[in-house]
Amino acid sequence: MTPPEPARVLWRRVWQRTVLVPLVVLAPLVALAPTADHRFNLYWHGGLFRDNPLRIVPHTLHTIPTYLRLGNFRPLGRTLEKALDLAAYTLTDVFGVPVNITFRLVSFAAAIVLTGAAVLLAESVAGRGRLFAGAPSTLAVTVPFAVGAGFVAAGSASPAVLFGGLYLLSAALVLAVGAVACRWSRRIGWWRGVLLVLVGGALASVNEIAYLAPPFAVVTVAIRQRWVLRQDWPAVLGGPAARAIGLVWLGFLPVFVAVRLVIRGYCAPGGCYRGSDLSWGTGVAMAVPARVVAWLPPLMWRSATQGAHRPWHAAAIAVLAVAVLGWLATRAIRDLPALTPVGRTAACGLAVTALALLALGATLGALNADVQALAARHQWGQGWRDTAVTATAGAVLLGALPHTLPRRRLLPGAVVLLALVPVASAMANDVFRTQLAARPPALLANRVAEEMTDVDQIPAGNARRCALRAEFRRLYARSAFSLKRFDQSLDVATEQMAGVPFCVEAR
Numbered sequence: 001m002t003p004p005e006p007a008r009v010l011w012r013r014v015w016q017r018t019v020l021v022p023l024v025v026l027a028p029l030v031a032l033a034p035t036a037d038h039r040f041n042l043y044w045h046g047g048l049f050r051d052n053p054l055r056i057v058p059h060t061l062h063t064i065p066t067y068l069r070l071g072n073f074r075p076l077g078r079t080l081e082k083a084l085d086l087a088a089y090t091l092t093d094v095f096g097v098p099v100n101i102t103f104r105l106v107s108f109a110a111a112i113v114l115t116g117a118a119v120l121l122a123e124s125v126a127g128r129g130r131l132f133a134g135a136p137s138t139l140a141v142t143v144p145f146a147v148g149a150g151f152v153a154a155g156s157a158s159p160a161v162l163f164g165g166l167y168l169l170s171a172a173l174v175l176a177v178g179a180v181a182c183r184w185s186r187r188i189g190w191w192r193g194v195l196l197v198l199v200g201g202a203l204a205s206v207n208e209i210a211y212l213a214p215p216f217a218v219v220t221v222a223i224r225q226r227w228v229l230r231q232d233w234p235a236v237l238g239g240p241a242a243r244a245i246g247l248v249w250l251g252f253l254p255v256f257v258a259v260r261l262v263i264r265g266y267c268a269p270g271g272c273y274r275g276s277d278l279s280w281g282t283g284v285a286m287a288v289p290a291r292v293v294a295w296l297p298p299l300m301w302r303s304a305t306q307g308a309h310r311p312w313h314a315a316a317i318a319v320l321a322v323a324v325l326g327w328l329a330t331r332a333i334r335d336l337p338a339l340t341p342v343g344r345t346a347a348c349g350l351a352v353t354a355l356a357l358l359a360l361g362a363t364l365g366a367l368n369a370d371v372q373a374l375a376a377r378h379q380w381g382q383g384w385r386d387t388a389v390t391a392t393a394g395a396v397l398l399g400a401l402p403h404t405l406p407r408r409r410l411l412p413g414a415v416v417l418l419a420l421v422p423v424a425s426a427m428a429n430d431v432f433r434t435q436l437a438a439r440p441p442a443l444l445a446n447r448v449a450e451e452m453t454d455v456d457q458i459p460a461g462n463a464r465r466c467a468l469r470a471e472f473r474r475l476y477a478r479s480a481f482s483l484k485r486f487d488q489s490l491d492v493a494t495e496q497m498a499g500v501p502f503c504v505e506a507r
Contacts, residue, residue, distance in 0.1 A: 007135045010335060014140040017328050018119055021148030022111040024324050025422045028317055028430035029153060029160060030104050033442035034449070036162055038085075040489035042099050043452065045082045046089025047492035056082045071267045073259040077166065077207035084110075084165040093497070098449040107164030110172070115147045117172040117179070118392050122399065124179040125224050125353050126346040131183070137340040138411065139350070141332040143399035145325070145418040149425045150391030153432040154300035157370075158383025160429070170209035171388035174216055174357070177203070177248075181217035182224040184241040193247050200251025204259065209389060212360045214252050217245050219356040227349040283372035290375035291362035291384075295391040297421055299381030304428040307435065317430045321423040329419035333412045347403035354397035361389030444471055448490070455498040465494075466503040 034042060049055050060079045067073065084106050091102035122139040123131055153160040159167045186192065203210045221241045225231045236242060293299065365371045365386030374382045402414035436442045448468055455461070469486070476482040490502035 007132075010135050010338060011132065013331060013335060014119060014136050014144070015116070017141075017144040017332065018115045019112050020324060020328060021144045021422055022115050022151055023108060024321050025148045025151045025426045025429065026104075026108050026111060026160065027320075028426060028433050030108075031101055031437075031446070032104060032153070032161065032433050033436060033445040034100050034103060035156060035436075035441070035445070038103065038162070039445055039448075040485040041081075042085050042088055042103055043493035044485075044489035045085035046092075046099075047489070047494075047496040049082065049086050050089060050093065050496050053083070053086060056086070068259075068262055069266050071263050072207075073205065073263065074207045076202060076205045077170065077210070080169065080206070081163070081166045084169075089493075092453060096453055098446070098453050100446055100449040104164075107160075107168065110165040110168035111151050114168045114172040114175070114388070114392060115144055117175040118147045118396055118399075119143050121175045121179045121220075121353075122350055122396055124183050125220060126228065126342050126350045126400075126403075127340070128229065128346075135338060135340050137342050138336060138403065139342055139347075139399060141336065141339065141415055142402055142411075142418055143396060145329070145415070145422060146395035146399040147392055148395075149297050149418070149421040150295060150300070150387075150395050151429075152297065152300035152304050152383070152391075152425045153429050154294075154303040154381055154383035154387065155379075157385070158300075158303075159385060159388040160383065161432075163385065166207070167209055167385045167388040170207055171392055173203075173206070173210055174213045174389060175392065177213040178216045178220040178353075178357075181241055181245055181248075182220040184221075184244045186240060186244075188240060188243055188247070196244055196247035197251035200248040200253075201255045202251075203248070204252045204255035208364060209385060211256070212357070212364060212389060214245070214249055216357055216360060217248065220353055221245060223349050223353050223356075227352070228346045280367070283369070283376070284366050287366035287372045287375040288362050290380045291365040291371065291386060291390060292358060294362075294365075294380050294382065294384075295358070295387060295394040296381070297425055300383065300387075300391075301381075301424060301428040303379070303381040303383065304432040317426050318423055321426040325419045325422055329415055332419075333415055336411060336415075342403045344404050344406075347400045351397055351400040351404065354393045354400060357393035358390055358397065361386045361393060365390070440475060444468065444475060448472075452490070452493060452497075455494050455500070457498050457500060462500075462504050466505055469503045 045056075048059065056079055060075050060082065063078070064073070064075055067078075085103075088099055088103040088106045091097065091105070092099040095102075119140055120131070122143050123137055126139055127137055151160050152158065156162060188196070200214065203213050222236060225236045225239065225241065226233070231239075365384055366375075368384070371384055371386070374380075374384070398418065402411055402418075405411075405414075437446075451461075451465055451468060456464070469490075472486050473483060476486075487502070494500055494502045
């Protein structure tokens, strides 16, 4: 008889799945061209802060009034965004890899963090003992495969394509707050109380995704203590976790309410940034159901492969994904007897927790006019920033459902099915990248990234850069904003790298 594996070995395999599943799914996007603001911000933020990263803080604080007038308040979120852009820029500087690749690697790391946060949330809600004190639960097998399947490039606004690092880490923050809240058992002294109030104020200063953290914390505590631990309501409402959440709300609400009032004053006449503006009305009711199901992988596959002539031709990607994910699934199934079983009640509690987060994320997305327009056009699988939350919540739900079945012998089959779904997600990502790579803007963006890997100061290098600038000006001749941002951001970067403008010629 084979002796059981030590708990630390089982946990090591959990983290192995947490790392490898997202990497396999996202690998086809590693050279995906930067789009939208990333065409400029990677160079702008990198050039500004490469020599003094601490400048990010005053630079962000200085821009708060400008962004308030545009309709959003995200100082900590913008600080994180600039730090992530700087990380990609620095990796390019150190290793000589084009920034379009290092930028994707940074977002891949964020996807790994989000997958780990989903595993910790599942273990925190469904488990009764101390975390890491014993073997992980069987949820640690199903959840990583389910979460990885949601990292699909479902359109240009999907977190797998645009602002991935920022919004995937924001979603991880929401899950982490929920996991910590439902496990909080410490006595709250004065310094912890002050810290919790500051945490609440900080959550109101990140971005709209982080706004979900306080209500989600309430849900996780109520469900775990009432449903999983079977505590009565007086014990739930009077416990240390409830008091901790109350202090978080005490810090969150004043900042949130004050900011929303200021933004309402600026945006009431109209003209604010549509990406963060609230749009009330009948469109919300139509968009909520659309966003509730938009995370489903088949719908996202359709969005990622829309317009492709041969949408499932990515045979090499499929072979690689099947090999890696099949190996992970085989080891996971072999580990199942040594893992901590999850009771049906705990699994149902986790499923309800995931449904609550799914509803919160879908409602947040439905309040945006652009998302309402997607729903009106029946583009239900299109990704948006809320996908970082809804896809993860839906994945936790899928990971919990097999544990609610009366016959546990079906669990290995569920693992196999959940491991196959990321294979299709990886293929869809490859199709999306192939389509985007053939378009002139993507070709140009990647050529600029290659040129910026090592700024050539000889006349031939300047001629190449000037040719790229001329091509950009032809391509975006009708966008004065893009033309200005190109010169502004690229000049800052080349000045930092080599002390020369991007293109030395009369402008």
